[in-house]
Amino acid sequence: MASRTPNTDATTQQLKDDLHHLSRTVEELVSATADDSRSNIKELRERAEQRLKDTRERLEARGERLYGEAxxxxxxxxxxxxxxVHENPWTSIGIGAAVGMVIGMLIGRR
Incomplete structure (x- = not known):
């Protein structure tokens, strides 16, 4: 299994930060709706929508980058x-035969 790289750790931390900011904005929006102040709700809703859009774009970009790297x-x-295999054909044939024998023995035990 591959070890985590500093880039992966930074990506994970950025994702955590994005989700934290988004959840904080949504909490503010919920609190503002309790006050029922129309201008305050509109402003917080716009901020929440913008953060949601930014977070979605970052996640999509990261997903595409991770897919490309994989x-x-x-x-x-x-x-x-x-x-x-092309440089060592006989070794490859031997490995294939050994793996085939092991699999055959395991299947034959049933």
Whole structure:
């Protein structure tokens, strides 16, 4: 399992901060509705909508970036595996045969 990178930790912290700010704004909106002050409600609603929009955009951007990083990592690993098999065909055949025997033995025990 891969260890967490400083970039991942920063992303996680930013997400926590975004959600904290959003929840605080929503709490303010709920408190303001108790006062029933129309101008105050409108201002807080606009702030809440803006923070929600900003948070959604950040989450979408992070999701796209994480997807791209995962895709690049998988592609790199598949290329490395392909290169190894082409450079060491007999070793690859031996590994495949050993794995097949183990799986066959496990299935045969049932």
């Amino acid at each position: 895709r690049d990592t998988v592609t790199h690993q598949a290329d490395a595996c392909d290169r190894y």
